[in-house]
Amino acid sequence: METLLRGQPGLEVVGTGGVAPEVFSRIREVLPDVVVVGASGEEQEALLSRLFLEFPGLKVVCLNLDDNRIRIYYHQMKVGRQVEDLVEAIRQPLEWGGPRPATMRIFAIVQGRYGQRIVENIRAFGPQGWTVESWRPPDLPALLDDPEQYLPLHVPPADLILALGERPAVAQLIPDIARRADARAVIAPVDHLAWLPEGLIRQLQERLRRLGVEAVFPRPFCSLTEDGYNLRHQRVAYSNPWISEFARHFGRPVFRIRCEDGVVKAIEVERDAACGCARFVAERLVGVPVSEAVHQAGLYHHHYPCLAGMTIERSLGDTLLHLSGQLMRQAVEVEVAPLLPRAAYLVPKGRSEAR
Structure with missing residues (x-):
């Protein structure tokens, strides 16, 4: 690796070192722009963890000899891609946090x-x-002593x-x-x-x-x-x-609901649940009276059926199945609420309704 990099225009190898504690002191002395790591597996993970901890903002290029890939790391976030040339990986600018992915x-x-x-x-x-x-x-098995043997080829x-x-x-x-x-x-x-x-x-x-x-x-x-x-x-x-x-x-359901004459006329699924439940509910709510839409959304959610857990989560005080149903009902309620009649209640004599 050192032979490959030395003599490249615009690149200077300021030091080399083995996988040993003193290598971090050496890095601190020379403060390079890029550190190239020629390790793999758990050894690579350990090196990366300490490098990012001790040198925030450091650019790290990992040459993985096992699968002939080069990976680029920056601020503890992977931003690299497979490349064919180590020099290109060192030279190329980092691109992360730009426009949302097109693919x-x-x-x-x-x-x-x-x-x-x-x-x-x-x-x-x-x-x-x-x-x-x-x-x-x-x-x-319940415990994997060697996960590698169970991975896909x-x-x-x-x-x-x-x-x-x-x-x-x-x-x-x-x-x-x-x-x-x-x-x-x-x-x-x-x-x-x-x-x-x-x-x-x-x-x-x-x-x-x-x-x-x-x-x-x-x-x-x-x-x-x-x-x-x-x-x-x-x-x-x-x-x-x-x-x-x-x-x-895909995630928390979001609908766009159009109602006419007190009835749900059309529903656009802006964000579906990953399992498809929101789309299932939307298809069945068309034609339902607005006054019943929230309740029916909860029923259809269960009928899909939702496969979330039915045991009470102590930290939440409820089952995940029930919480998932609440999210579905809320997604409908936020759209139809302006069309629902306000609940009737008594205003004590001498008091204004506005507070």
């Missing part, structure tokens, strides 16, 4: 009906510039990983799949806490952070918006163009 490559991990329904809905109604590939993992390049597994063991594969796919972001919905426990979420967040991959864990999936997820006091904000682009089309 998106999605790799989905599915196990059963829950994930398959989501994949089919995204394929059917996602933007034309999206491609969606899916993979069904084999039967897995080929992981296609992807911008976004959708982790739709139905067992914690599947979630353990997410970081390795994200690394192989050179992914920019991960969405791992929590529609059943048993599928993705909070302790495992924290582990995944740390491992993905080391890889420079943004990850969100919406609970339920249909709480995801373009800048945050979760409900009530657990609301979490994020900033990632790939996740935001996905959430423009």
